[in-house]
Amino acid sequence: MKSIKYLGFFLAATVSATVWLCALSGASQTAIQLQTDPPLNQVIPATAPTQLTLQAVDSNQTPLANANIQLRLLTPAKSPWFTSDFPIVEGTTLLELESAAPSGKLQFEQTLPIRGTYRAEVRVTPQLAGAFEPFEQVISFAIPENPVKYRNLAILAVILLLVGLGGGWVLGGNQSPQAGEIAPQPARMLLSGVTVLAIVVLLTINMSAELAESHAGNPMFPTAPATPTVQQAQNVQVQLAGATESTVGQLATQTVKITDAATDEPLPDVAVKLQVVGLEDNKPVFNFIGQSNQTGELTWQQQLFDGAPHQVTATVAPIAGSPRQFSPIRVAHRVEVEGIAPPLYIRFISLVYFTAFFTASLIAGIVLRRHWLQQSGSA
Amino acid sequence: MVSTSSRVWRRTQQMTLSLPVQAGLLIGLCMLVLWTFYFSTYPPAHDTVHKTRHHTLMVACH
Numbered sequence A: 001m002k003s004i005k006y007l008g009f010f011l012a013a014t015v016s017a018t019v020w021l022c023a024l025s026g027a028s029q030t031a032i033q034l035q036t037d038p039p040l041n042q043v044i045p046a047t048a049p050t051q052l053t054l055q056a057v058d059s060n061q062t063p064l065a066n067a068n069i070q071l072r073l074l075t076p077a078k079s080p081w082f083t084s085d086f087p088i089v090e091g092t093t094l095l096e097l098e099s100a101a102p103s104g105k106l107q108f109e110q111t112l113p114i115r116g117t118y119r120a121e122v123r124v125t126p127q128l129a130g131a132f133e134p135f136e137q138v139i140s141f142a143i144p145e146n147p148v149k150y151r152n153l154a155i156l157a158v159i160l161l162l163v164g165l166g167g168g169w170v171l172g173g174n175q176s177p178q179a180g181e182i183a184p185q186p187a188r189m190l191l192s193g194v195t196v197l198a199i200v201v202l203l204t205i206n207m208s209a210e211l212a213e214s215h216a217g218n219p220m221f222p223t224a225p226a227t228p229t230v231q232q233a234q235n236v237q238v239q240l241a242g243a244t245e246s247t248v249g250q251l252a253t254q255t256v257k258i259t260d261a262a263t264d265e266p267l268p269d270v271a272v273k274l275q276v277v278g279l280e281d282n283k284p285v286f287n288f289i290g291q292s293n294q295t296g297e298l299t300w301q302q303q304l305f306d307g308a309p310h311q312v313t314a315t316v317a318p319i320a321g322s323p324r325q326f327s328p329i330r331v332a333h334r335v336e337v338e339g340i341a342p343p344l345y346i347r348f349i350s351l352v353y354f355t356a357f358f359t360a361s362l363i364a365g366i367v368l369r370r371h372w373l374q375q376s377g378s379a
Numbered sequence B: 001m002v003s004t005s006s007r008v009w010r011r012t013q014q015m016t017l018s019l020p021v022q023a024g025l026l027i028g029l030c031m032l033v034l035w036t037f038y039f040s041t042y043p044p045a046h047d048t049v050h051k052t053r054h055h056t057l058m059v060a061c062h
Helices: A002-027 A147-171 A185-214 A344-378 B002-016 B019-039 B043-048 B050-054
Strands: A031-037 A050-057 A067-074 A093-101 A105-110 A116-126 A135-143 A230-233 A236-242 A245-247 A251-260 A270-278 A283-291 A297-303 A310-318 A329-338
Touching (some): A031 A116, A093 A105, A093 A283, A147 A185, A147 A344, A147 B019, A185 B019, A230 A329, A236 A310, A236 A329, A251 A270, A270 A297, A283 A297, B002 B019
Antiparallel strands (some): A031 A050, A050 A105, A067 A093, A067 A116, A093 A297, A105 A283, A230 A236, A236 A251, A251 A297, A270 A283, A270 A310, A310 A329
8 A cells, every 4th residue: 555655656756757847848949939810721822811920939938029030931842643723833932031020020921822731941040149049940831722623623523424424325325327327326416516515615715815815905914003113202212123024933032222312321120011912913912011121121032923923012111219200112113924834744644634534424324324225125 | 349448438437436436536525625625825725714724623724
């Protein structure tokens, strides 16, 4: 009885010590917490920007003050056997951003182009050396597929199933031509039907192409209001420099530079509001409010995932309490983005899936018809 | 000579109307329609159904 009591005491002491040691080891850990709006399970790819908030905290979950945060956001890995609608974007870098984070927080809005698991590689360093140990963390997060895609695939599957079953039903029938016929009537009906289908598809495509041509007088993508890339007001000069041409799958570097117009001195700690809008649908893809660094610059690298022109706009304003006050200054430029056609083999894989489903439906139709003929013949 | 050509014609007719060839033709036509609609990079085809492609699972676009 006494030995059991000692054993119980020993086990309790061991468990307590383990918990205490775990807490102690965790005490030295700083970390990054990720929050999104909307929640990750409600994000729909390539529709609207998702707000991502990265908060650096210490062991007490208190925000780390006066930090610099570097972020590299990577897209989900390549998946040729189950491709997304932007295969060129898979397995690439979406965004590289660095900003001062006075309250340890980096917040931005980015449209996430495809479903899957993203990787955020984050590096946090103190603005004052020694304030805390620099650290790095990799955060993975996944977003679901657009539900509309499942619905449309189901519609396609039903069409392929019906056409396949119908075709199989016709082909599975008696195919011996009657006297004076070059082909049996069902075969002729089937061939006529699919010929009509082919005519309708080709006619629709060509008619649409003609209608698009007739609207060619209008620019395909609207031109955003003209905003200069260099603006000067109240002794502050703002310049937006960087790529005006980009390619899907690659990063484009953009820089906002703020200087004193009189002395050409860089102006640090000025608030910069960035906005990138896709001009095809006039949808924002990236929003961020940051600050210029000690060289008066804010630089970021971004992949524009849609092969259409984009408008990059930067609005510069003084931060609250700054000695130099001025009215907001806006600069912008247009970035032409070249889309890359998906690799042929990826398209062939999907075509094989669809065709295999159609073929299975066709075989099922033939088998069903033959089975039905056998049953009606024996009856 | 006449019998040879009629035999060739009959064989051609039999082969064309055979089940594997008819099924193959139908599958080929289906593939062609699917390719034009979902996968062709020919601009008029692509531009017409661009949105549909982006909204269908397992269809790659750009």
